Amino acid sequence: MSTAHSARARARIEVTAAIKDEARRQLAAEGAAKLSLRAVARELGMVSSALYRYFPSRDDLLTALIIDAYDALGEAAEAVRDNATQPVERWIAVCEAVRAWSLAHPHEYALIYGSPVPGYTAPDTTVQPAARVGLVLIGIVRDAIRGPGVTFPPLPAELRPEAERLAADIAPDLPPEVSPALAAAWAQLFGLVGFELFGQFNRVVEDRESFFRHAAGQLARGVGLR
Amino acid sequence: MSTAHSARARARIEVTAAIKDEARRQLAAEGAAKLSLRAVARELGMVSSALYRYFPSRDDLLTALIIDAYDALGEAAEAVRDNATQPVERWIAVCEAVRAWSLAHPHEYALIYGSPVPGYTAPDTTVQPAARVGLVLIGIVRDAIRGPGVTFPPLPAELRPEAERLAADIAPDLPPEVSPALAAAWAQLFGLVGFELFGQFNRVVEDRESFFRHAAGQLARGVGLR
């Protein structure tokens, strides 16, 4: 009887997961550049060539890890989204969740928001998971704007077309005035996290928690939350 | 006759420069991870072991390139600092210079603001050149604040100690209220640049110039410039 889930298919899933787990371990321990297919195979008691049955190249393994990292980060953001009721508090909570996940998984963060790996261009499979954090932030603003009397200053004329296109693309139910600020805040959030993570704040910012919380609050104000 | 600049010493300087130039070429062409000592040596017509007389390891070569990159970026920022008179215009000009340099030297940007290289920790020699852009931004705010009537909203109590320590460290002549915003804007600037450079804005932000200019203007407002 041929189930689509034969013993062999189940084994394949398990081995694939084991490879990713071991790769993630090495990634966390040494960073992406030292992630070696041979070392992963060795640790798993298989020969290196066997690993190529599961991932046709090192880059494919990295891509799998990248997708997982985006998903994990997105999940961390979504998990705290509804912990607060006030929009500003929700925004800050999400920012702090992003920071906390990143500090806990620095090498995975570097994989997705650090330098793109050598000559490597992210395949389309990564764009959807990559958007999750952004969608959470958009959602918070959307919910807040249902409330009364949230207005935005007019944009400079040169930016209006871009703002309207942007709004149509990423948040059709949001006023175009807020879309550039939202995209900017999204990028700036990762500027803050990246600087802390990659040591740029060493000998500069000491009380990281207070600093970040305040900066995240300012980002919230920048997208119109009060 | 022993000049401190013997023929050998001059040759050493030249060869060192040639190595860095070739390394920079490979860096620009292929990225840091594919920068190979052997390839550099090959291209220069020397054997790989000879190169170790100049740079004791690959990481030392990278460190030299990192310092040069910080200096080049800092110089680009300083070069435009005095092009405008209005503080906001000066701020925006510096931000745009940072962006322009980064877009023109993506791999060097990745070297200094992307993921730290494998197990590599930046030596102290890099901290001074790394600060140049930040100092330019601080200077703009300092100059602007000499002007009349620039005030800042009070900080939350939990942030006051950090703000005062920060102000004392990086800008003793600036009011503590502005120091956290300045540090945040500094990081956020590189968030914007990094997102554009590393493809995070693909299919999101189209009119990058207008978007960036507007975002940089908002950063300026965030540090009190009008």
Place this chain on the structure above:
DNA sequence: CAAAAAAGAGAGCACTGCTCTTGCAATGGA
């Protein structure tokens, strides 16, 4: 001019990603 320091050349080690061939075992149709 001789001793010392600096530089280059080449072999070699241990490692990497990846390919190819070979042998074995599970699968699924006749």
Place this chain on the structure above:
DNA sequence: TCCATTGCAAGAGCAGTGCTCTCTTTTTTG
């Protein structure tokens, strides 16, 4: 049930890497 097909593992091998030796040559220095 038999047997061809398929999936997987193993091993050898290629070209490349960083880095360390030793040996020779060249330049500088006392």
